[in-house]
Amino acid sequence: MATKTQQDRQALERTMKAIIARSKKSNQPQLIGLEESAVQSKSISVEIPERIAELVYDIPAQRRLDELVLSEEIVSEVQEFIFEYSNTALLRSHSIEPRHTVLLKGPPGNGKTSLAEVFATELSLPLLSIRYDAIIDSYLGETASRLKRLMDFAEQIPCVLFFDEFDAVGKERSDVQETGEIKRVVSSLLVQMDRLPSHTIVVCATNHPELLDRAVWRRFELKLEINPPDHFQLVKWFGNFKKSMGKASVGITADDFAKYMEGETMAGVESFILDVRRKIILSKGKLSASEAIKSVLGRLKKTIITNNPEESQSHGNSTSNRANRTRSGSKKTN
Numbered sequence: 001m002a003t004k005t006q007q008d009r010q011a012l013e014r015t016m017k018a019i020i021a022r023s024k025k026s027n028q029p030q031l032i033g034l035e036e037s038a039v040q041s042k043s044i045s046v047e048i049p050e051r052i053a054e055l056v057y058d059i060p061a062q063r064r065l066d067e068l069v070l071s072e073e074i075v076s077e078v079q080e081f082i083f084e085y086s087n088t089a090l091l092r093s094h095s096i097e098p099r100h101t102v103l104l105k106g107p108p109g110n111g112k113t114s115l116a117e118v119f120a121t122e123l124s125l126p127l128l129s130i131r132y133d134a135i136i137d138s139y140l141g142e143t144a145s146r147l148k149r150l151m152d153f154a155e156q157i158p159c160v161l162f163f164d165e166f167d168a169v170g171k172e173r174s175d176v177q178e179t180g181e182i183k184r185v186v187s188s189l190l191v192q193m194d195r196l197p198s199h200t201i202v203v204c205a206t207n208h209p210e211l212l213d214r215a216v217w218r219r220f221e222l223k224l225e226i227n228p229p230d231h232f233q234l235v236k237w238f239g240n241f242k243k244s245m246g247k248a249s250v251g252i253t254a255d256d257f258a259k260y261m262e263g264e265t266m267a268g269v270e271s272f273i274l275d276v277r278r279k280i281i282l283s284k285g286k287l288s289a290s291e292a293i294k295s296v297l298g299r300l301k302k303t304i305i306t307n308n309p310e311e312s313q314s315h316g317n318s319t320s321n322r323a324n325r326t327r328s329g330s331k332k333t334n
């Protein structure tokens, strides 16, 4: 009977062959998933040996960068990162590696997890999300050995290794002080992370960056702060929504919508639209889009909505200026 190491190796060989075959088929150079990446949108999956499969979720990534509404700065940072990775061969020919470690921080519901998915989709890489419950053991030594097992695998497969809600790591153990545990697991991870080749992208997301010490921060090559949407992002988001509604009148300007949603998370904005859609569907044609929007907005905030586009427009402009002065949006952090 084959040992676990042999099984791992066999599974790895199968995966590599499949990826190389795909790469040849598309007449691309054999640097798997790199040069061909930015054009594909299908989610990529690898065959994962059982011993590794229990440590990660293999998430089907399909979200594209242009589906998210982010600040221009974040979009351009992400595009540059993707461009670098997609041009690994060129960089390597000059003995330079692309960046491959990303830290995403920011309050809940504004796209950290979604952005990890975007990296995988845009680069046609499998997205492996870490299962802390399976990795963290009451013995730090065992935790470190599981992490090592995972990294041994990740080191050979181009993939996005995703540590979501990084700050949750410590909560897997109740007998040790939470912060201390996070730090120990994090330093164990960093030791392992340092030896990963650049074809393995590590993405960590956290709502509580204060739990990570400076040494951790410094290790990540790209650090992005994903904040709630500002006025302009909300306007853009509403524009996309309006397009998706076809010819139906929405009865509110983008500026007014942005004003209503100011301070909301993107997840909140998304749930607003789902509420509207539900209302329209369940009314079976009795409720127009604009009536549904008005009703949901009315429920959200008891403020009067103007249906007069001209009035809304002038009102919207002043809102937009105010928003411009007061909101900061998402940014790259140092």
Ligand SMILES: Nc1ncnc2c1ncn2[C@@H]1O[C@H](COP(=O)(O)OP(=O)(O)OP(=O)(O)O)[C@@H](O)[C@H]1O
Pocket (backbone or CB within 6 Å): 067, 068, 069, 070, 106, 107, 108, 109, 110, 111, 112, 113, 114, 115, 165, 205, 206, 207, 266, 267, 268, 270
């Ligand atoms: N920038 C965005 N553009 C469009 N939709 C977004 C954006 N951010 C979040 N969403 C939507 O909100 C939902 C929650 O987003 P996501 O899970 O990525 O947030 P998060 O920052 O990871 O939150 P948490 O910190 O709670 O894990 C997603 O379903 C996504 O569709």
Ligand SMILES: [Mg+2]
Pocket (backbone or CB within 6 Å): 112, 113, 114, 164, 165, 205
């Ligand atoms: Mg998340």
